[in-house]
Amino acid sequence: xxxxxxxxxxxxLLVVLLGVGLTLNPRLVxxxxxxxxxxxxxxxxxxxxxxxxxxxxxxxxxxxxNVWATWCVPCREEHPVLVGIARRxxxxxxxxxxxxxxxxxxxxxxxxxxxxxxxxxxxxGRAGIDLGVYGVPxxxxxxxxxxIVYKHIGPFDDKIWRETLLPLVKKAQExxx
Amino acid sequence: xxxxxxxxxxxxxxxLALIGGAAAQVFEAREFENPENARRYQVLISELRCLxxxxxxxxxxxxxxxxxxxxxTYDMIREGKNDAEIVDFMVARYGEFVLYRPPLKPTTAIxxxxxxxxxxxxxxxxxxxxxxxxxxxxxxxALSAEERARLARMLEAETSETDPGKRD
Numbered sequence: 001x002x003x004x005x006x007x008x009x010x011x012x013l014l015v016v017l018l019g020v021g022l023t024l025n026p027r028l029v030x031x032x033x034x035x036x037x038x039x040x041x042x043x044x045x046x047x048x049x050x051x052x053x054x055x056x057x058x059x060x061x062x063x064x065x066n067v068w069a070t071w072c073v074p075c076r077e078e079h080p081v082l083v084g085i086a087r088r089x090x091x092x093x094x095x096x097x098x099x100x101x102x103x104x105x106x107x108x109x110x111x112x113x114x115x116x117x118x119x120x121x122x123x124x125g126r127a128g129i130d131l132g133v134y135g136v137p138x139x140x141x142x143x144x145x146x147x148i149v150y151k152h153i154g155p156f157d158d159k160i161w162r163e164t165l166l167p168l169v170k171k172a173q174e175x176x177x
Numbered sequence: 178x179x180x181x182x183x184x185x186x187x188x189x190x191x192x193l194a195l196i197g198g199a200a201a202q203v204f205e206a207r208e209f210e211n212p213e214n215a216r217r218y219q220v221l222i223s224e225l226r227c228l229x230x231x232x233x234x235x236x237x238x239x240x241x242x243x244x245x246x247x248x249x250t251y252d253m254i255r256e257g258k259n260d261a262e263i264v265d266f267m268v269a270r271y272g273e274f275v276l277y278r279p280p281l282k283p284t285t286a287i288x289x290x291x292x293x294x295x296x297x298x299x300x301x302x303x304x305x306x307x308x309x310x311x312x313x314x315x316x317x318x319a320l321s322a323e324e325r326a327r328l329a330r331m332l333e334a335e336t337s338e339t340d341p342g343k344r345d
């Protein structure tokens with residue numbers, strides 16, 4: 001049998017390595033912004049161009065910053081989850097409307113519900129670039145000091161909210177109180 | 178021989194597809210003050226990864242984000258930023274994953290040394306195999322004194338049988 005041990009060993013090693021590789025998601029790139037302060041931005045809001053949303057407003061309490069767009073299909077799927085969170089008062093949610101049309105964004109909030117305290121309007125996507133956004137939706141958890149605690153890439157559902165994000169929000173709230 | 182021709186044809190098609198793919202750069206008109214900046218722009222966008230379609234660089238990608246990042250790279254070059262500043266700008270936002278040429282660090286050591294390590298293992302295995310085979314054939318061809326004597330007798334008997342006149 002020693003004749004087959006080496007090829008068999010190499011084969012098994014490959015199986016294990018490829019198996020691990022299959023379970024990883026290459027789209028989840030670790031963000032260098034985690035544990036860093038929220039990048040500076042100042043944007044008009046979606047509903048009122050006279051009003052502004054800046055990074056400073058997200059200081060002082062734990063909040064979510066959800067990057068969304070009306071052209072983003074998974075955002076539509078995620079939206080009821082956000083509405084639920086806001087209705088139950090589990091977290092304060094700010095929005096960043098990314099590369100979108102204002103009229104359509106307003107229409108979206110009016111028909112599907114508005115879970116956001118405010119949504120910044122970023123039609124050029126420049127604020128999005130500073131936040132390292134590359135796939136909407138993305139959701140940041142920001143602690144009371146304005147530091148990014150966690151970044152969730154892609155849509156999340158009730159299960160991910162309860163099991164992953166909500167505990168992180170609660171932990172951040174405990175740390176800051 | 179049809180199958181061989183088929184294989185050759187499909188290989189040619191594959192080669193063409195690869196060449197075609199490599200040439201699929203997005204065209205945008207850009208003006209630079211000097212050829213050096215134009216060259217820097219090309220190098221930068223070909224060495225930065227597009228995060229939307231992850232196996233493409235900024236130069237090849239049609240994704241809107243890639244177009245924005247190309248524009249930003251262009252703007253930064255025009256503003257007089259150097260290559261390190263532009264690369265740092267991207268890394269600060271998207272992480273080292275955007276670098277098609279990652280820096281040599283403890284976490285990337287395997288990535289950099291892996292190919293050389295595999296090559297060394299391959300050469301070692303090859304040399305070992307060749308040496309074993311050489312010694313095996315040498316052993317097989319080695320005859321004992323008794324065998325040599327027998328061989329000589331056999332050859333002699335054969336030559337005397339076939340051509341007795343030419344014996345010397």
